[in-house]
Amino acid sequence: MSVKIGNTELKNGIFLAPMAGVSDKSFRGLCRRFGAEYTVSEMVSAKALCYEQMSKRASTETPTASLCEVRADDGPIAIQLFGSEPEFIAEAARLIESKEYKNCVSKIAPAAIDINMGCPVRKITSNGEGSALMKDPVRAASIVEATVKATSLPVTVKIRSGWDASSINAPELAKRLEAAGAAAICVHARTKEQLYFPGIDLSVIAAVKAAVNIPVIGNGDIYCAADARKMINETGCDGVMIGRGAQGNPWIFSEILADMEGKEYTPPTLAERFEVAREHLYLMLADKGERVGLAEAKKHMAWYLAGMNGAAKARDAVMRATSAEEIVAIFNRLV
Ligand SMILES: Cc1cc2nc3c(=O)[nH]c(=O)nc-3n(C[C@H](O)[C@H](O)[C@H](O)COP(=O)(O)O)c2cc1C
Known part of the structure; x- marks a missing residue:
């Protein structure tokens, strides 16, 4: 196509x-x-x-x-x-x-x-x-x-x-x-x-x-x-x-x-998902500054968690987080 x-x-x-x-x-x-x-x-x-x-x-x-x-x-x-x-x-x-x-x-x-x-x-x-x-x-x-x-x-x-x-x-x-x-x-x-x-x-x-x-x-x-x-x-x-x-x-x-292309698709592992989520988070901070970047990144971070074990609790924690490092720590606890 x-x-x-x-x-x-x-x-x-x-x-x-x-x-x-x-x-x-x-x-x-x-x-x-x-x-x-x-x-x-x-x-x-x-x-x-x-x-x-x-x-x-x-x-x-x-x-x-x-x-x-x-x-x-x-x-x-x-x-x-x-x-x-x-x-x-x-x-x-x-x-x-x-x-x-x-x-x-x-x-x-x-x-x-x-x-x-x-x-x-x-x-x-x-x-x-x-x-x-x-x-x-x-x-x-x-x-x-x-x-x-x-x-x-x-x-x-x-x-x-x-x-x-x-x-x-x-x-x-x-x-x-x-x-x-x-x-x-x-x-x-x-x-x-x-x-x-x-x-x-x-x-x-x-x-x-x-x-x-x-x-x-x-x-x-x-x-x-x-x-x-x-x-x-x-x-x-x-x-x-x-x-x-x-x-x-x-x-x-x-x-x-x-x-x-008729090829096999291998979904990302949990670790790969979180690595990209982390990268996404820091890209947004770099682009929009710490305050706006963090606030706007939270919904994306919640979407990366969708469907995972413990997602609801992790999502709440992400929404309350006051720094990027806090969000990364939440992801690290899930891997
Ligand atoms: C949060 C959000 C923001 C959107 N903003 C725009 C926009 O700025 N311009 C536009 O043409 N469509 C916008 N849309 C519509 C999407 O481009 C798309 O047409 C719609 O979501 C249907 O596609 P989907 O089922 O793949 O999401 C928006 C949709 C969502 C969910």
């Missing part, structure tokens, strides 16, 4: 999903090491990025710039923008490609700009952003059109099946977005109303695949190689995107890759 997005060729089509508060630089790097071929940043407010250019605030007060960082060794990565106004999204894409935004530390441009048309959070949809754009296909297409004009980077879009069960419109919307210039479409096969509840509808991904000629990436409820294989077989999608299945389990990418 190979996928081409702009000039980026992917051999296996294995994507890490954008997850706000989860898929930061540290996590993306680990997932990439274990086989994620393409990653997507946490969603970035196009408006915030544009407004920060006019603000007189100090560098430490422009967090959006940090979310847009692309490192030389990141591999193919898309920066995901959200918003509802074509001109802001287009301008944000231009800023990211040119690296002309305030406090930019990126040495290179991303492989693509991705536009969020799937976020179900009320704060976002009430502004006409995220999945609310699925109810406004004309605006959705004009956002893609304006962004394609503003950047030479490929513009991809992440959508859901539709707003609710009575308005499944992913295939029609995908067609419009393709006509507007989208280079690929990712479909999270749930409606906005379904939020993240279990149960996806693979037939919607298949219908999108049948409707467009650009690559279609399938997304939703992939927790093992068999789930990925089922999605590919039943929908004909060109790639698979994994979100929650990678939380505390970046090895899921190795498992899917091994399956695609």
Whole structure:
């Protein structure tokens, strides 16, 4: 299975999903090491990025710039923008490609700009952003059109099946977005109303695949190689995107890759799991500083413990920990 997005060729089509508060630089790097071929940043407010250019605030007060960082060794990565106004999204894409935004530390441009048309959070949809754009296909297409004009980077879009069960419109919307210039479409096969509840509808991904000629990436409820294989077989999608299945389990990418290549997959030992968890913890501390890094790393550390003997007690201890060393000691007691 190979996928081409702009000039980026992917051999296996294995994507890490954008997850706000989860898929930061540290996590993306680990997932990439274990086989994620393409990653997507946490969603970035196009408006915030544009407004920060006019603000007189100090560098430490422009967090959006940090979310847009692309490192030389990141591999193919898309920066995901959200918003509802074509001109802001287009301008944000231009800023990211040119690296002309305030406090930019990126040495290179991303492989693509991705536009969020799937976020179900009320704060976002009430502004006409995220999945609310699925109810406004004309605006959705004009956002893609304006962004394609503003950047030479490929513009991809992440959508859901539709707003609710009575308005499944992913295939029609995908067609419009393709006509507007989208280079690929990712479909999270749930409606906005379904939020993240279990149960996806693979037939919607298949219908999108049948409707467009650009690559279609399938997304939703992939927790093992068999789930990925089922999605590919039943929908004909060109790639698979994994979100929650990678939380505390970046090895899921190795498992899917091994399956695609017909190779045996050996899950990590407990010691290997904890070694990667420890590395993840210190990467986050280095990237975000001790206080924020520790606070944000705790949920990841709890995910690494999932399913283990004594996990509940260890998870409580992790949540109460006041230092990285304390967390490492909790892991060491379990090995
Ligand atoms: C904590 C969390 C944060 C998310 N943030 C984003 C985001 O910033 N942009 C986006 O397009 N989707 C976001 N999503 C949705 C995921 O990218 C993905 O579509 C969804 O989780 C379904 O895939 P999964 O079943 O593999 O998790 C988020 C999901 C979760 C659980």
